[in-house]
Amino acid sequence: MDGIELARQALDIHPSIKIIFVSSYSDFDYVREGLKLGAVDYLLKPTLEPEDLLNLLKKCTLLIEQEQRIQQDLNDHKQKLKGYHRKELEQKLKQMLAAKEYEWDSDEWNTCFPEPYTICYGTIRHKKDLEENNGFLYLSIKAEEVVESYYRLFDKGVMFSLYNADVVLVVPKSSENKSQLHDIKSSLESETGISLSFGFQIGDSMSKFQTCFNQAKEACDYHYFYKSTEIYPYKNKFQDYKENKKDFSLLLKEAVSKSDDSKMNFVQEEWISEWEKGTKSPELVKREAGELLSIRSQRKVDISLLVQKVDELANTETMLELKDVLTKTVVEWETEQYIAFDSLTNHQQIMEKAIHYIQHNYTSEITLQKIADYTFISKNYFSILFKKYMNQNFLDYVISLRIKKAKELLSTTSLKVYEVAHKSGFNDVKYFSKLFKKLIGSSPIEYREKELLNVD
Numbered sequence: 001m002d003g004i005e006l007a008r009q010a011l012d013i014h015p016s017i018k019i020i021f022v023s024s025y026s027d028f029d030y031v032r033e034g035l036k037l038g039a040v041d042y043l044l045k046p047t048l049e050p051e052d053l054l055n056l057l058k059k060c061t062l063l064i065e066q067e068q069r070i071q072q073d074l075n076d077h078k079q080k081l082k083g084y085h086r087k088e089l090e091q092k093l094k095q096m097l098a099a100k101e102y103e104w105d106s107d108e109w110n111t112c113f114p115e116p117y118t119i120c121y122g123t124i125r126h127k128k129d130l131e132e133n134n135g136f137l138y139l140s141i142k143a144e145e146v147v148e149s150y151y152r153l154f155d156k157g158v159m160f161s162l163y164n165a166d167v168v169l170v171v172p173k174s175s176e177n178k179s180q181l182h183d184i185k186s187s188l189e190s191e192t193g194i195s196l197s198f199g200f201q202i203g204d205s206m207s208k209f210q211t212c213f214n215q216a217k218e219a220c221d222y223h224y225f226y227k228s229t230e231i232y233p234y235k236n237k238f239q240d241y242k243e244n245k246k247d248f249s250l251l252l253k254e255a256v257s258k259s260d261d262s263k264m265n266f267v268q269e270e271w272i273s274e275w276e277k278g279t280k281s282p283e284l285v286k287r288e289a290g291e292l293l294s295i296r297s298q299r300k301v302d303i304s305l306l307v308q309k310v311d312e313l314a315n316t317e318t319m320l321e322l323k324d325v326l327t328k329t330v331v332e333w334e335t336e337q338y339i340a341f342d343s344l345t346n347h348q349q350i351m352e353k354a355i356h357y358i359q360h361n362y363t364s365e366i367t368l369q370k371i372a373d374y375t376f377i378s379k380n381y382f383s384i385l386f387k388k389y390m391n392q393n394f395l396d397y398v399i400s401l402r403i404k405k406a407k408e409l410l411s412t413t414s415l416k417v418y419e420v421a422h423k424s425g426f427n428d429v430k431y432f433s434k435l436f437k438k439l440i441g442s443s444p445i446e447y448r449e450k451e452l453l454n455v456d
Contacts, residue, residue, distance in 0.1 A: 004030070007037050016067060018060040022048070086151065090160040093170060096209055109206040116173040116204040120181060121216040122146070123166045125195040125223075125230075128315045132368060134431070135399045139165035141434045142194055149191040154184065166220075168213070173202055181231050197223040201234040218281070225278035225319050238281045248274070248288075252295045268292060268330070272323055289313045289326055296330055308384050350375050351389045354382070362401040363425040368394050402426060403439055410444055411451040417444045 001009070007019050021034045021042040031042045040063065041056055124130070124146075130138055143161035150159045150169070157171035174180040177200070185196055199219025203212035219234040226232070248271040255263035271292060275285045290310040297306050309329050316322040354375050358366065371394070372382040386394045406424040409415055418429040426432035437443050442450065 089158045119212045120169040120200040121220045198231045224282040410448040
């Protein structure tokens, strides 16, 4: 083939390629044909100077860079439009879940979800530990990070977070549905560094969306009883237990009234065995566990301790964990005498010692367990004492000190944001930046700029 044909075929394969014709002949028709194809220029060998060739190559480079910038701008614009469209879909899906009367136009729905769809309910695992170690805003920040990661990694589907830091995903149904969700889950866990459990259900119409959402949420609860996997299809496992075949509550009350320890333990074990069948929802199991604990306390335990333990049961993530908390608590209450919380006078010295330690060590790794060990009382007992004494949770107090320190460093030093985070006690600069913005209303950099303006 000649140069013209080579250029034509090259442009068919790579339309953005830049072509320079170099020839020994000044054939006008040949030149014109080359330029019509889009050649950048035509050079004659007899008169070719190195500087001319170099300038022409630089021109090609500039053209390529300019086209790349234009293409990047177009891609950014498309991504923004896609982002706006996804946000619009998120809001509409949330409205469908919040208001039973709300319905989309069926044509619009079919455009968004032309195939059967999979609705997936996801929850962050180990919530209690994450919140205890990082503060009450950590979970919501990580849920937002999960959503951001999904949109960065996957083109199809809509994902949004809920008020309780769980996430909802709606994607077109795949022939390998569970495998698809496994890939999504693995990718999101790798990106965010947290563990997730998924429950899912398949829907085929707009009218079934809310029902499918509830079923996906129920499927996600299967993890409470079954730990063999972390992606659960809906199978209608939970039954309606408005009327129990056996009234364990009544049986336990009778045993307590007679101070029959053997009977109390027997009824407790039977009740736990009923829960372990996995036919009651986790919410119902936790309520009944709280009721069991309340009956067994026999009104001899301070109400603050009882409430704290019931709350601990409500935050368990597996049946095994609930059973462990419940049985250990009952044993503790039978063998130990707890101090009543009628007055904080007796604890004044303990709390003052704890506060002094925290204020001098909050920028280092400080945990509830570490401070409890320092004051020689149990972690749970210290947690209740601290909240009564300071009117806020232990970690919330530590975070408030760290944020105050960060504000001071941002205002008075030129340290980089990651250095400020580290010196304030935050190991994760990304978490620090998001937490700072949620609590203060501006990013660390924006806060520093405002402070500098105020000083000027």
